[in-house]
Amino acid sequence: MKHLSKKEQLLSAFSASTKAGGGVLTLAEIAFYLNAENNIALRKLLTDCVKKGIVRRLAAGIYESTLTPPDPLTAIYKIANKIRGGVLNYISLESQLSYTGVISQIVMGRVTIMTKGRKGTFETPYGVLEFTHTSRPVDKIASNIYLDPEIMMYRASNEQAISDLRATKRNLHMLEN
Template sequence: MKQSEAIKRLAEFDQRGRYVFSTQDMSKVFLEDTARGREATLKRLVKAGILERPSKGVYLYALSKNKGLDTLELIAKTLRRGEYSYISLESALSEYGVISQIPVGRLTVMTTGRKGEYKTPYGVIEFTHTKRRVSDILSTIKDRGRPLKVAAKFAALRDLKRVGRNTHLIDEEAVHDD
């Protein structure tokens, strides 16, 4: 695919607010005849700075007008597509003011998928596996209009204790504030 045509296709997706893609998504963005042709196009676009590859299997339209605070969450969502994932542990507890430290450049995510840590140019994503039932997860997360839902305060605390994380930063007074 020609570079100008690729930019045009990516800009169309960007206008609809979509600028983070999985490798599989790229087969729908670039209608190449072969996987080899698509891989060559992706490689050329990354080299030209039109696409970024923040993590294996994830591409980001570098010229996007939508890049911002949600980019790291979108990358996380793309990495664990098809699994239930939500912000929890230190990231959620920091938002609630329950712990004093603010995890800068780090996102802690609970997922029904596999655990792992991904270092991206936008920050580090730490996935922690949960065996909780989907119905239990859905009853304890909140939709805040962001790409990933966020655990309720007590669910994030429970997750922190369940996975054996350090609890000495917890402000007990903030736990009981609403």
């Protein structure tokens, strides 16, 4: 049996990830799939693959294969989960209120997310991710969010999203009421 090169192994890992519903991998996940150390050699391999157009950098340390990209309708949410993995994140504020029709404005090219992690804004090929930190305890939030199985992210209830708007002192004029 032919031994696969690191580049072939990398593409195989992305392909397997996409088939499993992923397609977006962090540098640590790539190292795991390749059974390699997360070191300069791995980063050089990724840089070479990006230059050749085989792999696309989505955000710092987050990549997709251009040959087997993730579903474009859910990719932005996969990236969000990778950027702030390991902490509670939920779609809220203007994105959620637009999604549920509470506000008539349609948020285009941006997803507003409340997070227990650090705040930050990330430009990706799929749109802008805006993370806003919440200091509210998880037990105060948990009953007001639900899992959206299509995107595998939590969403705020309308009441929670409006409460988050107020808590972050964002524009309330768009509310229809």
